[in-house]
Amino acid sequence: MIYQERTTSQISSKAKIGKNVVISHGVIIYDNVEIEDNSFIGPYCIIGEPTAGYYKNRAKHFHKKTKIGKNAIIRSFTTIYEDVIVGNNFQTGHHTVIREKSIIGNSTSFGSFSELPGYSKIGNYVRIHSKVMLSENNVIEDYVWIFPFTVLTNVKHPPIGEFQRTTIREYAQIFSHAIILPGITIGKNSIIGAGAMVTRSVADERLIIGNPGKDVKSVREIKDASGDMVYPWKDYLTEYRGYPWQNKI
16 A cells, blocks of 8 residues: 555545555545555545535444445546445546445546536446536446536426436447436437437437437448448447457457
């Protein structure tokens, strides 16, 4: 275990820190946090941040388990709440916020200033780019890409009404500045174009553009400047950041 400027960090004696973990200055790690081997925690991160009950009655608050898998890179000013389970090879940018009751798979990343409000399940190899605002009750499946400034919503008539679940199926791509309204499912391999407002569920392999979003064609009809097919992208992107199928080609 390696500590940088350990005297400026606050690490609970009830936390479990693995081998070869770097904890930078100004880090706060609460009770019942587990950080597995070969992880890096950048300056001024908070791991295991308590929920509201802690601030109402600290003496009776029990910190729920927070687990960070192996080989994580958690960059400066990231806050990860208690009751969060993160897989191996996780990365964040700076100022990322991950709220309680979230489960995140392996090799997933969150960009700088992105936020996951909690109560969500995020799959493996998901790419959440910078300044993305997700919502509670998301299900985001494996290999999804969500680009900057995307917003997911979860209440149709706020502040009235119950939270609705948003589901994004595997390999879907949500391009910059898109807005996803509550209770919607985005189909497998589908593409939501930049700036689109999605008001209804999207079938597999469809391209949605505009405000309100319109289904214009199959993603298989999209061609690059040379006239070559590029989607579904898994069929054409043979090598990227250790995707597991690339070694089988």
